[in-house]
Amino acid sequence: xxxxxxxxxxxxxxxxxxxxxxxxxxxxxxxxxxxxxxxxxxxxxxxxxxxxxxxxxxxxxxxxxxxxxxxxxxxxxxxxxxxxxxxxxxxxxxxxxxxxxxxxxxxxxxxxxxxxxxxxxxxxxxxxxxxxxxxxxxxxxxxxxxxxxxxxxxxxxxxxxxxxxxxxxxxxxxxxxxxxxxxxxxxxxxxxxxxxxxxxxxxxxxxxxxxxxxxxxxxxxxxxxxxxxxxxxxxxxxxxxxxxxxxxxxxxxxxxxxxxxxxxxxxxxxxxxxxxxxxxxxxxxxxxxxxxxxxxxxxxxxxxxxxxxxxxxxxxxxxxxxxxxxxxxxxxxxxxxxxxxxxxxxxxxxxxxxxxxxxxxxxxxxxxxxxxxxxxxxxxxxxxx
Amino acid sequence: xxxxxxxxxxxxxxxxxxxxxxxxxxxxxxxxxxxxxxxxxxxxxxxxxxxxxxxxxxxxxxxxxxxxxxxxxxxxxxxxxxxxxxxxxxxxxxxxxxxxxxxxxxxxxxxxxxxxxxxxxxxxxxxxxxxxxxxxxxxxxxxxxxxxxxxxxxxxxxxxxxxxxxxxxxxxxxxxxxxxxxxxxxxxxxxxxxxx
Numbered sequence: 251x252x253x254x255x256x257x258x259x260x261x262x263x264x265x266x267x268x269x270x271x272x273x274x275x276x277x278x279x280x281x282x283x284x285x286x287x288x289x290x291x292x293x294x295x296x297x298x299x300x301x302x303x304x305x306x307x308x309x310x311x312x313x314x315x316x317x318x319x320x321x322x323x324x325x326x327x328x329x330x331x332x333x334x335x336x337x338x339x340x341x342x343x344x345x346x347x348x349x350x351x352x353x354x355x356x357x358x359x360x361x362x363x364x365x366x367x368x369x370x371x372x373x374x375x376x377x378x379x380x381x382x383x384x385x386x387x388x389x390x391x392x393x394x395x396x397x398x399x400x401x402x403x404x405x406x407x408x409x410x411x412x413x414x415x416x417x418x419x420x421x422x423x424x425x426x427x428x429x430x431x432x433x434x435x436x437x438x439x440x441x442x443x444x445x446x447x448x449x450x451x452x453x454x455x456x457x458x459x460x461x462x463x464x465x466x467x468x469x470x471x472x473x474x475x476x477x478x479x480x481x482x483x484x485x486x487x488x489x490x491x492x493x494x495x496x497x498x499x500x501x502x503x504x505x506x507x508x509x510x511x512x513x514x515x516x517x518x519x520x521x522x523x524x525x526x527x528x529x530x531x532x533x534x535x536x537x538x539x540x541x542x543x544x545x546x547x548x549x550x551x552x553x554x555x556x557x558x559x560x561x562x563x564x565x566x567x568x569x570x571x572x573x574x575x576x577x578x579x580x581x582x583x584x585x586x587x588x589x590x591x592x593x594x595x596x597x598x599x600x601x602x603x604x605x606x607x608x609x610x611x612x613x614x615x616x617x618x619x620x621x622x623x624x625x626x627x628x629x630x631x632x633x634x635x
Numbered sequence: 636x637x638x639x640x641x642x643x644x645x646x647x648x649x650x651x652x653x654x655x656x657x658x659x660x661x662x663x664x665x666x667x668x669x670x671x672x673x674x675x676x677x678x679x680x681x682x683x684x685x686x687x688x689x690x691x692x693x694x695x696x697x698x699x700x701x702x703x704x705x706x707x708x709x710x711x712x713x714x715x716x717x718x719x720x721x722x723x724x725x726x727x728x729x730x731x732x733x734x735x736x737x738x739x740x741x742x743x744x745x746x747x748x749x750x751x752x753x754x755x756x757x758x759x760x761x762x763x764x765x766x767x768x769x770x771x772x773x774x775x776x777x778x779x780x781x782x783x784x785x786x787x788x789x790x791x792x793x794x795x796x797x798x799x800x801x802x803x804x805x806x807x808x809x810x811x812x813x814x815x816x817x818x819x820x821x822x823x824x825x826x827x828x829x830x831x
Contacts, residue, residue, distance in 0.1 A: 563692070565689065589708060591674065595685075595689045596695070596697055614682050618686055618689055621690035
C-alpha cells in the first residue's frame with residue numbers, strides 16, 4: 251500500500267470500458283457481433299492526437315500497466331517502473347493507452363464474461379483469438395480516440411509480437427516500434443512448453459472441458475502447475491540459484507514429499523497465487539495465440555519480405571539470459587529488418603533475470619527505451635516539447 | 636567533426652548503403668547521413684556508445700564482430716567501413732574477406748606501426764611504442780594485430796584485392812608531400828579503399 255503516491259507515478263487510475271458493436275471476424279473464422287475492451291490511459295492526448303503510445307501486454311498481463319487503483323493497492327501496475335512522469339515512457343510527454351486484450355480475464359470480453367446471445371458465461375465456447383485479431387481490436391480502440399498514428403507501440407514477449415504485427419498490418423499507423431524480449435514466431439521448444447501447460451490444465455478433473463464455471467469450480471491444480479512450469483522458464487538458472495540456492499525449510503532432510511527446498515515453496519506459492527487472479531481458459535487461449543503467430547508464413551517463410559511493408563523505426567531489445575525468448579529469436583527480427591533496409595537498432599542487455607528481465611528497470615535497458623522514445627518525442631508538435 | 640571522419644566521408648558516394656563496423660557513438664554515420672544521404676547501420680559493442688546512437692537515431696546493432704558477420708547477406712552494402720579497429724580483431728585477414736563479401740567496397744583506416752617514431756621506440760629504446768596516439772601498454776592494448784602501411788598493402792596484394800584509393804596522413808589526418816612520398820615511414824594513419 252502506498253502511503254503517498256510517488257511523484258514519478260501516474261497516480262490513481264480508473265479503468266474505462268469501450269463497447270464495440272461492429273462485428274469482428276476473427277482469424278479462426280468465427281465472428282464476435284459485439285465485444286468490450288477494458289483499458290487505462292495515462293497522460294494527456296495532444297490536440298492532433300500524435301503523442302499516443304500503445305502498450306501491448308504479454309501472456310498474463312492486463313490493462314493495469316501503471317499507477318494504483320486505490321490507496322489500498324499493494325503493488326502498482328505491471329510496468330509501473332517504465333511508465334510515468336519522467337520515466338522512459340514519459341507521461342509528461344506521451345498519452346499512454348494500455349488495454350486488456352480480447353479473450354483476457356480482467357474486464358475485456360473473454361471466457362469469463364457473459365455471451366449476450368446465450369446469457370451464459372462464455373467459458374470454453376469463447377472463440378480462439380490471435381495476435382492479428384488483437385491488433386485489429388487495438389486499431390478500433392485507437393479510432394475511438396481519433397488516433398490516426400501512434401507515436402510508438404511498445405510490447406514485451408507476446409506483446410512484442412503484437413507490435414511486430416502492427417508494423418506490417420497498419421504500417422502507416424505507427425512511427426516507432428519497440429519489440430522487447432520477443433520473437434517472430436515460437437520455437438518448437440516453446441510450443442512444447444505451452445502444450446505441457448495446456449495439458450496440465452485440461453487433465454485437471456476440475457476443468458470439465460473448460461466449463462468449470464458451470465460446476466462452480468476452477469482447475470486449481472492444472473492452472474497452478476501450468477504457471478509453475480511457465481515461471482521456471484521465465485527465470486534463468488542463475489537468478490533462481492541466487493534467490494534460493496539449495497536453501498531448505500528444515501535443517502535436515504525429511505525424506506518426504508512436503509516442501510524441503512525453498513524453491514519448491516516459492517513455486518507452489520506462485521502457482522497458487524496465479525489461480526486466484528487468472529482464468530484457465532484465458533491462459534489456454536493466450537498460449538495458442540503465441541503458438542499460432544508466424545507472420546513470415548504469409549510470405550512463404552520470408553520474414554524480410556513481410557517486414558518490407560513496415561514504415562516505422564524499430565528498437566529491438568533482448569536479454570542475455572532469456573532462454574524462453576532468446577536473443578537469437580530477437581536477432582531473427584533484426585536480420586530481417588536489415589535485409590529489408592529498415593531503420594532498426596538492436597541492443598542485447600546483460601541481465602541475470604531471464605525472460606522476466608523485460609519487466610525490470612535495468613539501467614541500460616531503460617536508457618535505451620528512453621533514448622529511443624526521446625527521439626520519437628522530438629517529432630511531436632511543439633506543445634509537447 | 637573529427638578529421639578522419641571528414642576524410643572517409645569524402646570517399647563515400649552519395650546515397651550509398653553503408654555498414655560501419657565499430658561505429659562508436661555514431662559520429663561517422665551521422666555525418667554521412669547528413670552530407671551524403673546514406674542509409675545503413677553501425678555495429679557496436681559498447682553500451683554507452685549504443686545508447687548514444689539510439690538517442691541520435693543512428694541505426695545501431697549490438698554485435699560482437701569477432702563472433703562473425705555471417706548474419707549479413709553477400710553484397711548487401713555498397714561500402715563497409717572499419718575506422719581504426721582492424722588491428723583489434725582476432726583475424727584481420729578473414730575480417731577483410733568478410734567486409735568484401737558483405738560490401739562492394741571496404742574502407743579501412745589503421746595506425747601505421749611503421750611510423751618513424753614507433754621505429755625509434757622499438758629500434759633504439761627497445762620498448763613497444765607508447766604515445767598520445769597509441770596510449771596503451773603491451774599487456775593492456777586492444778591492438779593485438781599491429782601492421783605497417785606496407786604490410787597491409789602486401790596483404791591486399793596477396794589476396795588479389797584492388798586498392799581503389801589510399802591515403803597516408805599524419806596524426807591530425809593531414810597529408811603532406813612526405814607522407815605521400817614515404818607512407819610507410821612518415822604516415823601515422825593509413826587509409827585504404829579496397830575492392831575485389
